[in-house]
Amino acid sequence: MEKTDVLVIGGSAAGIVAAVTGKSSYPDKSFTLIRMEKETLVPCGIPYMFGSLESSNKNTVADGVITKAGINLKIGEVVSIDTKRNICRTAEGLEISFEKLILALGSTPVVPGWLKGADKENVFSIPKDKGYLDVALAKIKNAKKVITIGGGFIGVEVADELNKRNKNVTIVEILPHILSLAFDETIAIKAEEILTSRGVNIRTGDGVREITGDREAAGVLLNNGDTIDADAVILSMGYRPNSQLARDSGIKVTEKGFIIIDEYMRTENANIFAVGDCALKRDFFTHKHTDIMLASTACAEARIAGMNLYKLSTLKTFGGTIAIFSTAIGDTGFGAAGMIKSTAIKEGFDVVTGMFEGIDKHPGTLPGTHKQLVKLIVARDSGVVLGGEVVAGLSTGELINLIGFIIQNRITVSTILTAQIGTHPLLTAPPTAYPLIKAAEVVARNI
């Protein structure tokens, strides 16, 4: 039997960050990270393996991140957890005892049972599995026409990347717009316009009934009877938590399969934590369960678990998922944080919105100037910002992170209106028309 003080199961973002933060917080404890994969992919980089990155080898996490932090790395599959005796057993029969266990089991692509033809050749999902994806990439290389089923972030990013490699790509989305869980309609339409102008076909408002073809996929049949031809079909229909190991070990999971945890990422057993895609997500505002899985949020959860392993901090606690993300289509970034307008209204908030479109350099005559649009969704009673959306250039990622800080700290529109920001011709909007502040002005007028 091997012994470790802290055992982390899972080697993707959440597992790595939990182990590294834990070791940094409790340097006297021994840490072991065990994972199934020989090599770990950068999760958010996976769609870019379909275009910008030459191969999956350009998208791996160096194990040095783990080993240099003083963490033992093991390759193996944990198949059972004895939660009474604090022992894990691997498929190879190895037993590892622990004081604290962190489950970072990740998620698996959803392949709906009702989708006929999903088992045909040249139909692929997008798991975080280098071996599987290398095969998929090699086969898709020869495809001329590709369909992605599902117009969420993964579907959109993969489509745009394949389009860069001159594939004829079609996104099929059952909702009226792509990305419509993340963005209000006006912004989702902008994303559609840009994708279309880049040559990606978009088919919204209609779902797929089945994937056609004999042995190999030949296309899809839509609910309305239309067909679209393709040599390859990619399923990007969401992910479900990997929690079978937890469930089999008597650890409680929700109906949807998320491991139930508290604000410190602890299961009912205070020695067992869960972080990342496999762990229950609660909404920041309502604390209702939510399905949003993000690598960045997983890392926040992992940091909190790592810091609270042996003693609880009153400050370092997880307040709920704000759903913050960004993506890029061509040179246009799209970012969202917090609630979109329709969700906020559905939850019962009296909402005021404000939108402003300016530029991201100044004067606008400078080369490389991009439009910068900011939308704020604000609670009328308090002026607290509930959500924000950004469409802009390459600074979109940090601008939505600024808005994310505003949301998480319940900062009000008044504070934004009086905020000092730094501006520079080559780096930001002009001080006279900084879109975040101008959007707040629109909200203030409407309150």
Place this chain on the structure above:
Amino acid sequence: MEKTDVLVIGGSAAGIVAAVTGKSSYPDKSFTLIRMEKETLVPCGIPYMFGSLESSNKNTVADGVITKAGINLKIGEVVSIDTKRNICRTAEGLEISFEKLILALGSTPVVPGWLKGADKENVFSIPKDKGYLDVALAKIKNAKKVITIGGGFIGVEVADELNKRNKNVTIVEILPHILSLAFDETIAIKAEEILTSRGVNIRTGDGVREITGDREAAGVLLNNGDTIDADAVILSMGYRPNSQLARDSGIKVTEKGFIIIDEYMRTENANIFAVGDCALKRDFFTHKHTDIMLASTACAEARIAGMNLYKLSTLKTFGGTIAIFSTAIGDTGFGAAGMIKSTAIKEGFDVVTGMFEGIDKHPGTLPGTHKQLVKLIVARDSGVVLGGEVVAGLSTGELINLIGFIIQNRITVSTILTAQIGTHPLLTAPPTAYPLIKAAEVVARNI
């Protein structure tokens, strides 16, 4: 006699924003903006007229910003203010009566009396004056060697821009490093290295005794006796507030010439406000007087004046200058907000710093990936962030604005450690090593 409810004197960033915000807050009031210049330059864009922008015509503010907001625009010079009768008089003899007056008088380059030779031909300062700068630009066009005296933001930006036009440029700075009021030494040295690698000569630790030459400038003589040749010399030695008009009208100014105002930007006379470079600045943390003049801070002050013209808001008040700015040298951005370490220590804070250098895309194999360095200066007793510095790519501007929000809202390191950020391969650092959070981790370890 003409009548207006609100009169704004000054047409640069602060004047425009004060008028536009005021009109938006009090739409029933009439607003007039009077300025001396026929055309207004974008202030932060001025250094870029020396390189990236073809001419000053590419760097003007369209008057539509003012007139479309329903504000009367007048060209003229106010020469006296009757603060009892609320009447301004222009050089042409026009009288304008007002209920509320906003002084946005701006600033003028410092040309020290002790600097011998400053009156020679081909010696230029950098006022916000299109006529003057057009002449300067035309003359500098023919220069082969140019010296900028003063290694602050303006001197550095002008030098880098002239270098882009293949001038042989030398920055002379009396302090040990350029930009050393804005950045800690390690960061200032990075800026020097990049400028040097781009071909700009830097001469620090020695001041200029005189500008040499007969009628025309031929170079500079340093305090240590060395000489440097040049066909043109640019003075970037700081700015002083334009407050003669205020002083002559009995409005109180400090010894350094800043108009004394309260947290609502009001002078002793509650009907007279001052904003921007001419208005007194107080430090955010200590509320001591400070000399820092920034267009973006001027706009924050202007918004506060505009919103509080006729009734005071308890929320919309100015808490003091945090000194937030960014600049770019080549494709590297430099940003700073709040206090640098040496200032914080001098003020008496027990300070802990943390620095982390990562990348601004992920994986780092993606084309266009730039290093991203974040440094945090934190008060040990509370964990409140006092200052931050960034050296990174083009997202530097928004990342320092995020840190600016953290400082202004007295957010602690614990909150950063548990923050959810959005990450994306093309737009941000990886979620596992987001430099702002990693720098906070270093601070937390050191506290």
